[in-house]
Amino acid sequence: MRCKRDIVTVLAVCSAVLCFSLCKNWLKQEADVRSTYPLTLILHNAQGLRGNESVLVSGVVMGSVTTVQLDTDPRTVLVRLRLSHELILSKNSVARVDVPPFGGMSTVHITPGDSRETLGSGDQIHERVYE
Incomplete structure (x- = not known):
């Protein structure tokens, strides 16, 4: 018992x-x-992003990747980000994906722009195009 x-x-x-x-x-x-807001990063190549990677602004972690999926146009990748409410980005901010040369997790780096218009919840940011 x-x-x-x-x-x-x-x-x-x-x-x-x-x-x-x-x-x-x-x-x-x-x-x-x-304490965060969503933003969508538009890419042409996800470069191995899967989700949970860090989003850096000036070397400081300000968010994370939540999902990565193909758009209805398979040449476009939609990367959903969650960014800290402390971060205010201008509309002409751009982003890039950095892939470490010897393995490890990729990171998304955002370069803030200088426009007076700001990005809000649910807006889109585009990848930086090198010419």
Whole structure:
């Protein structure tokens, strides 16, 4: 009888810990969504981006890649980013994907522009084209 009660107690404690952990993760995700805004990066080549890569501005992590998918035009890649609300970018900002030469995770680098118009939630930013 005591063994049965011990098993029930252990299961109850494990369930409570699991529930607490799930709630904590959910609340963290909700806080992350509230403190960031979405932006779509338009690329011609994803260069191996998969999601969860860092987005850097002047060498400082200001966001992350959430999804990478082909557009309806398969020559275009849509990269969804989540950027910190602290970051205000002008409409003529550009981005590039850096791939480390010996493996590792790629990163998205944004170069801020100088336009007075700013990008807002859900806007698009384009890749930097080198000529």
